[in-house]
Amino acid sequence: MDDSMLPKYVKIVEVGPRDGLQNEKQPIETTDKIALVNALADAGLQVIESGSFVNPKWVPQMAGSEAVFAGIQRKAGVSYAALTPNMKGFERALEAGATEVAIFAAASEAFSQKNINCSIAESIERFAPIMEAARASNVPVRGYVSCIAGCPYEGAIAPAKVADVSQQLFDAGCYEISLGDTIGTGTPAQIEQVIDAVTRSLPVNKLALHAHDTYGQALANIYRALQLGVSVFDSSVAGLGGCPYAKGASGNVATEDLIYLLDGLGIEHGVDLQAVVDAGQRMCDLLGRSNNSKVARALLAKCRVD
Amino acid sequence: MDDSMLPKYVKIVEVGPRDGLQNEKQPIETTDKIALVNALADAGLQVIESGSFVNPKWVPQMAGSEAVFAGIQRKAGVSYAALTPNMKGFERALEAGATEVAIFAAASEAFSQKNINCSIAESIERFAPIMEAARASNVPVRGYVSCIAGCPYEGAIAPAKVADVSQQLFDAGCYEISLGDTIGTGTPAQIEQVIDAVTRSLPVNKLALHAHDTYGQALANIYRALQLGVSVFDSSVAGLGGCPYAKGASGNVATEDLIYLLDGLGIEHGVDLQAVVDAGQRMCDLLGRSNNSKVARALLAKCRVD
Numbered sequence: 057m058d059d060s061m062l063p064k065y066v067k068i069v070e071v072g073p074r075d076g077l078q079n080e081k082q083p084i085e086t087t088d089k090i091a092l093v094n095a096l097a098d099a100g101l102q103v104i105e106s107g108s109f110v111n112p113k114w115v116p117q118m119a120g121s122e123a124v125f126a127g128i129q130r131k132a133g134v135s136y137a138a139l140t141p142n143m144k145g146f147e148r149a150l151e152a153g154a155t156e157v158a159i160f161a162a163a164s165e166a167f168s169q170k171n172i173n174c175s176i177a178e179s180i181e182r183f184a185p186i187m188e189a190a191r192a193s194n195v196p197v198r199g200y201v202s203c204i205a206g207c208p209y210e211g212a213i214a215p216a217k218v219a220d221v222s223q224q225l226f227d228a229g230c231y232e233i234s235l236g237d238t239i240g241t242g243t244p245a246q247i248e249q250v251i252d253a254v255t256r257s258l259p260v261n262k263l264a265l266h267a268h269d270t271y272g273q274a275l276a277n278i279y280r281a282l283q284l285g286v287s288v289f290d291s292s293v294a295g296l297g298g299c300p301y302a303k304g305a306s307g308n309v310a311t312e313d314l315i316y317l318l319d320g321l322g323i324e325h326g327v328d329l330q331a332v333v334d335a336g337q338r339m340c341d342l343l344g345r346s347n348n349s350k351v352a353r354a355l356l357a358k359c360r361v362d
Numbered sequence: 363m364d365d366s367m368l369p370k371y372v373k374i375v376e377v378g379p380r381d382g383l384q385n386e387k388q389p390i391e392t393t394d395k396i397a398l399v400n401a402l403a404d405a406g407l408q409v410i411e412s413g414s415f416v417n418p419k420w421v422p423q424m425a426g427s428e429a430v431f432a433g434i435q436r437k438a439g440v441s442y443a444a445l446t447p448n449m450k451g452f453e454r455a456l457e458a459g460a461t462e463v464a465i466f467a468a469a470s471e472a473f474s475q476k477n478i479n480c481s482i483a484e485s486i487e488r489f490a491p492i493m494e495a496a497r498a499s500n501v502p503v504r505g506y507v508s509c510i511a512g513c514p515y516e517g518a519i520a521p522a523k524v525a526d527v528s529q530q531l532f533d534a535g536c537y538e539i540s541l542g543d544t545i546g547t548g549t550p551a552q553i554e555q556v557i558d559a560v561t562r563s564l565p566v567n568k569l570a571l572h573a574h575d576t577y578g579q580a581l582a583n584i585y586r587a588l589q590l591g592v593s594v595f596d597s598s599v600a601g602l603g604g605c606p607y608a609k610g611a612s613g614n615v616a617t618e619d620l621i622y623l624l625d626g627l628g629i630e631h632g633v634d635l636q637a638v639v640d641a642g643q644r645m646c647d648l649l650g651r652s653n654n655s656k657v658a659r660a661l662l663a664k665c666r667v668d
Contacts, residue, residue, distance in 0.1 A: 270660045304663050
């Protein structure tokens with residue numbers, strides 16, 4: 057069992073300003089969101105999900121996304137991504153200057169119904185006009201598949217189902233498929249089964265893993281995915297977010313913890329760990345919450361006795 | 363890269379009542395310690411480090427270890443272990459009815475000096491009379507090696523140094539060598555280097571990994587060790603303890619999180635997860651601290667929407 061086949065470079069997709077903040081309860085000023093995105097870009101992150109063009113009635117935390125996109129200092133080589141659930145959202149994102157957009161489907165019928173009020177098939181149909189408009193505007197589209205390892209309503213999800221939805225999003229034109237362990241119940245064996253199933257038809261370099269740390273398994277799962285050739289990982293600075301299905305439980309894996317793992321494995325990523333730690337702690341201070349990154353907590357506590 | 367070689371069975375060495383509680387600040391009643399050990403034995407844990415016979419002047423939290431050993435309800439098949447730094451401690455442990463004892467050395471000279479005030483070589487010499495007395499009394503001795511992946515004073519530690527100390531403890535008669543990532547700085551690549559170095563002279567089935575989660579890497583490290591054939595892991599219920607070198611940072615990996623990983627990998631361990639969660643939360647309530655196990659937090663928050 058040797059690790060010489062680990063990827064040499066990993067792309068980190070920072071989802072804190074969107075997936076993270078949208079699950080935080082406290083109101084956040086637009087200027088603070090802008091400062092966070094700018095700090096993350098300065099830290100070297102190359103893809104930053106910076107907002108969501110959903111109906112603010114449903115996701116009030118993302119209401120100011122236009123202002124966020126208008127206020128950020130664009131940095132060359134950085135992609136500022138936006139979540140776009142429908143055509144109206146896509147048009148708003150394009151207008152706001154998002155450099156890529158993301159759409160989302162679930163691998164669980166029950167989750168699809170509860171989350172976006174339609175079947176999986178209907179959700180993919182609904183994306184067709186977005187895909188067409190995105191092609192016309194030359195905007196890359198990323199596809200999220202949620203509940204790849206478990207669903208809060210259905211429980212276990214068949215890897216074949218994940219492969220099927222992934223294939224449909226890829227065929228529809230998504231340049232990358234992000235496999236989301238939405239409730240964090242997956243363990244390395246399950247992640248392996250999912251990746252095995254999906255890579256039967258899709259190349260592994262089109263896949264990302266979106267790991268949640270609700271059960272503490274995120275880094276073990278990411279490590280397994282690295283061994284299987286996955287080289288794109290979603291993470292959230294300071295572990296911002298949390299689990300909407302379990303008050304007090306962890307959500308997105310922390311970017312800092314992911315970086316620490318990659319550093320230890322000698323895998324390049326181009327991100328300055330300390331700068332991410334600082335950006336995350338500033339946002340935690342604003343939110344009045346504890347930092348969900350163990351690396352950040354250890355570094356900030358100066359674990360090394362100097 | 364296939365996982366068919368993972369061990370079929372893992373032995374969990376529960377260190378919460380000793381390594382965990384000794385690093386908690388609040389005073390803990392002896393009856394509460396006894397209740398914890400009994401609950402852990404009832405949950406199916408087969409080795410429980412239940413106390414430490416050190417000078418109470420240095421480790422006041424462990425002052426009542428005689429009373430703990432006197433009060434626990436002995437369960438058949440369960441080993442109640444004690445840490446014994448010297449001959450006096452060993453005699454106290456034997457008197458108290460410890461069914462196995464543990465001695466500790468460091469892989470770092472600086473740590474050895476600061477922690478036990480002597481060189482590594484001197485520490486191993488000091489253990490000779492304990493080893494002899496243990497052999498005479500037919501008491502198994504476990505050897506801890508600390509700082510296997512990093513030292514708070516020296517920084518990086520050479521894997522060859524870990525191998526050397528491990529070999530000496532094994533040759534002295536220890537039946538198992540527990541490799542401790544004392545400050546949790548290790549990542550899977552480093553753990554692999556250490557295991558590679560140690561297994562050049564010791565059989566892998568004589569090794570345990572004692573992982574700390576200070577940088578969130580514990581389960582990824584354990585997963586790597588499993589792939590390399592290690593089948594004994596130390597953990598602490600509810601992640602009791604913490605990092606004495608970083609206030610607020612995590613210490614021992616939580617038993618609950620380890621069990622969840624093993625369950626997901628289909629590896630048997632004989633422990634009832636929910637019973638461990640309950641025992642850990644009771645102790646957290648007594649200590650007035652938050653639960654350091656993500657699995658416990660998720661399960662207690664009823665992550666699954668039923």
